[in-house]
Amino acid sequence: MPIDIVPEWMKNLEEEDITFIKKFVLASGSLKEMAKVYDVTYPTVRLRLDKLIDKIHINDRETNEPYVSLIKRLAVDDKIDFDTAKILIQAYKKQMREEADE
Structure with missing residues (x-):
């Protein structure tokens, strides 16, 4: 079955x-x-x-953060390079921390 x-x-x-x-x-x-x-x-x-x-x-x-997962998949698929992916993820996480602190 x-x-x-x-x-x-x-x-x-x-x-x-x-x-x-x-x-x-x-x-x-x-x-x-x-x-x-x-x-x-x-x-x-x-x-x-x-x-x-x-x-x-x-x-x-897979996280609760679809944006981070998307960026990682794009890097693995060679749509963006890993350094760019790291920068985007770090900027996103920084923004999320700042919004949480508000």
Whole structure:
């Protein structure tokens, strides 16, 4: 009987991430095999896996602050660089602290 509940860590993954996970499992976790499947180099697959791991960590640490989660996802997806993400998150948290102090 299939489970209808999507685990929390999967909720913000893109379809291509889910497909990658499926192929990775079917390849018995072999990055060499994944490189063949995707017709790319081993380091390229390793980088893709590392980014997927980062996404899963971010989803696991999902906060009550959707803005922070969005910024982290943008950084993992290479939409913005990590230094910019840190600056945005720090500025947001500072603003939230200041508003809480008022």
